[in-house]
Amino acid sequence: MNKAVRDVELALALALYRTMARIRAFEDAAEEASKGGVAAFGASLSEAKVRGPLHLSTGQEAVAAGVCAHLKKSDLLTSTHRGHGHTIAKGAALDRMMCELFGRAPGYNGGKGGSMHIADFSVGMLGANGVVAAGIPIAVGAAHALRARGGSDVVACFFGDGAINRGPFLEGLNWAAVHALPILFVCEDNRWAATTASDATTAGAGALARAEAIGVPGAQVDGNDVFAVWEAAGRLLAEVRKGDGPRLLHAITYRVKGHVSVDAAAYRDAVKHDKELERDPLVIAAQRIATRDQLEAIGREAREEVAAALKIAHEAPWPEAKAAYTDVQDTGAGRWRG
């Protein structure tokens, strides 16, 4: 047992494992329900419960779990198109999430957003986003709002390795550093930017090196080791909360699934891929927690919770068509055709 684990109470270790197990169970079910749901990567559009692109964070659960374990409800979070894990780890309910993925009225967004825009403002989760790096400027603004409110709340801003090649990454980190904003930037580096290996399109040493060049210190961590993530995120978040300015956590992980659920990711080397699968974050965590029965119980409970969420989503009502016209804008509401 390494030091990180010794430092973590067993109860905490189990809580981290539980978060990961719930994310895994949720996404496994969502993946199954999405079959035939998107016309891309050779798949055809048919009757699927979860429609459109479904970006799975399978294999990356340790990053969401390890970071969000340190967040309070009043802290804020911005996410990516691959945001189920962040949403669950921040405290959203699986049934309302599943309803949203199914496009049903009781979903968090009333069926208006789906997987790609999943949000639960009541727990400070300000939304997944369909545009790479778009959450970074939003996090910057949210941090200004927290500062105006006073207190020690922070923003956790998740983005992928692909985002560091977009302008808002440079803009947002520079701005956050200049204004010493309370933001933990989390680069969830799954090493694939859509269907291209990110190292083929990224110069230099990546997210942390770029952040340090801007004056944002941070840490690089094995993103598949939930205890390592937890330890590093805790240290960085303590500095952020103290008012030391932004920090960046560069978590190296691996995208187990394709870019979207129907992408078989045949463009990846099979031997290398199989080797990566051996580094499943749940397995790594399980090996270090010597309470097999409890882990099995946690896994079982997560699957039961997801089964109940699926049942609720299956039975939930669709939004009425007229809901398409609500929450657009108040000024000029009703003027839909000129």
Added chain:
Amino acid sequence: MARMNYARASCTALEAAMRSDDRVVVVGEDVGRGGIFGQYRGLQQAFGGKRVIDTPISESTILGAAVGMALAGLQPVVEMRVVDFALCAIDELVNQAAKARYMFGGQGRVAMVARLPNGLWSGSAAQHSQSLEAWFAHIPGLVVVAPATPQDNYSLLQASLACGDPVVYLEHKELWGLEGDVDPAKSAQLGEAEIVHPGRDVTVVTWSRTRHTALEAAALTEQQGVSIEVIDLRTIWPWDRDTVLASAARTGRVLITHEAVQVAGFGAEIAATLAEETDARVRRLGAPRIPVGYSMPLEDESRITPQAISAACTKLLEPRNARNPHR
């Protein structure tokens, strides 16, 4: 009632809003020094750097941060220098600000006023002289406002701050020094046009600086015995259909004129509505579909003049062509 210019009027309205509501903040380049047009003069001294926030030249993050501020409870006023630079922040405006409330199912909303000075800016050439109101009118979720006078820049800014929606607020790049009377007690409704010159023969629908050009044209045509009714739309979205349709019913002839390129300009939307709803004869007068040139003879090709408006009105009064009764 006070005499002030267009820049001061907006600054006065903003200062009042910041005094009455702590949530109102300003974010953008050079705002601490008063903004490049003086439209923020004195505000940072009055409210400090945490409410009048100087930023890097990072348009994406200026607008994107405004979205984050709004979702987290502030009410940002965004300084974008000129509308042309807002194109660096088009994702943040179109995909984020305009969509957030809807796609999150009403969990958050973006009460924001984005000031994007619009219009032809003399001698400033192709990247500083565009009029892009039609782009924003096309985007569900956005309100589009274009004040033409100091009074309207006071009252419409106040109304925009109060409406709770993301507002694209298009002041004109060359109206900052325009003097006028401002009555702080006079309010304006978004979506309400103003008939600024009543007339009998032709309705001219316009907004922003072209309001003033149209008034000059009205004086010109009056000498020829033609009476023009000038309507300043003031709000582009939602535009005041009722006022325009009622005027069209009175005059039977409508010219829509704007500084923006005529092709796919917002005039086309108004013309289409008139075609659907009335029997009025309709013409448009916008800029040719060319970038704005630097040299004066080139730039003038993009300028809307009183003479051109007057000529277009005269054309609407000519007998209908037998082969094409609508021309």
